[in-house]
Amino acid sequence: MIDIDNVIAGYTPEVDILKGMTLHANKAEIVTLLGPNGCGKSTLLKTIAGFLLPRSGRVMLEGADVSRQPVHHKIRHGGVGFVPQTENVFSALSIRENLQVGGHYMIRRDTQARIDELCALYPVLRKKLDTPAASMSGGERQILALARALMPRPRLLLLDEPSAGLSPKVLLEVFEAIREVRAKEGITILMVEQNAMEALRISDRAYVLSMGTVALTGQAAELMADPQVRELYLGGRAT
Numbered sequence: 084m085i086d087i088d089n090v091i092a093g094y095t096p097e098v099d100i101l102k103g104m105t106l107h108a109n110k111a112e113i114v115t116l117l118g119p120n121g122c123g124k125s126t127l128l129k130t131i132a133g134f135l136l137p138r139s140g141r142v143m144l145e146g147a148d149v150s151r152q153p154v155h156h157k158i159r160h161g162g163v164g165f166v167p168q169t170e171n172v173f174s175a176l177s178i179r180e181n182l183q184v185g186g187h188y189m190i191r192r193d194t195q196a197r198i199d200e201l202c203a204l205y206p207v208l209r210k211k212l213d214t215p216a217a218s219m220s221g222g223e224r225q226i227l228a229l230a231r232a233l234m235p236r237p238r239l240l241l242l243d244e245p246s247a248g249l250s251p252k253v254l255l256e257v258f259e260a261i262r263e264v265r266a267k268e269g270i271t272i273l274m275v276e277q278n279a280m281e282a283l284r285i286s287d288r289a290y291v292l293s294m295g296t297v298a299l300t301g302q303a304a305e306l307m308a309d310p311q312v313r314e315l316y317l318g319g320r321a322t
């Protein structure tokens with residue numbers, strides 16, 4: 084579905100942040116990207132989304148080379164959705180208005196029908212549809228950010244630390260929301276996470292990144308079961 088082939092990218096001409104990154108995700112898989120601070124996880128998502136263009140290597144989406152496509156084109160025409168780590172909802176706008184902003188990128192202009200679908204998937208949104216997003220809890224805001232990115236019916240969803248700043252209980256609710264949309268709509272999800280063990284529980288596979296390359300990859304269940312991997316990469320012992 085998505086194939087990253089030996090991608091080199093960075094923010095300035097002198098420094099490569101991604102140093103030959105190769106990975107893939109199949110249709111309807113949840114794939115998590117793990118790794119220490121600064122290893123390039125967010126940079127990889129930004130490069131797939133088209134905020135950054137690779138210096139070399141290829142980003143292939145459903146068999147097409149989209150390496151040079153800018154972000155607005157990927158969101159409107161390429162079937163890509165992106166939820167950044169911060170500032171991912173408009174606090175002053177209502178929940179409905181936030182969803183309508185996401186609807187701006189729809190090709191089929193059935194905005195209201197899509198809002199209804201997403202409210203059925205995430206009832207927490209329906210209850211507060213006309214209240215400002217500022218009144219939502221952290222977990223609800225994250226679900227709104229997810230729903231807004233889902234408005235144009237993406238086939239690939241990129242999530243940058245969806246659990247950032249959430250309590251352990253709320254984090255599980257957000258991960259459940261991610262699992263539900265994969266089950267309901269069969270979309271592919273590529274997710275950067277710091278909460279490694281919790282993220283792996285809803286993932287099919289994972290990549291551990293280190294200094295701009297892939298250090299380790301495997302099935303989520305196998306990685307969780309490996310004591311050495313847990314010790315080195317997943318923040319210690321499993322519960």
Ligand SMILES: Nc1ncnc2c1ncn2[C@@H]1O[C@H](COP(=O)(O)OP(=O)(O)OP(=O)(O)O)[C@@H](O)[C@H]1O
Binds near residue numbers: 094100118121124127
């Ligand atoms: N806009 C930018 N301009 C220049 N350098 C940047 C920019 N954004 C990130 N970097 C640098 O790129 C490197 C990788 O950053 P990135 O945000 O991809 O890491 P990460 O693995 O997502 O880290 P974290 O887990 O802390 O979010 C870091 O050295 C960072 O300082």
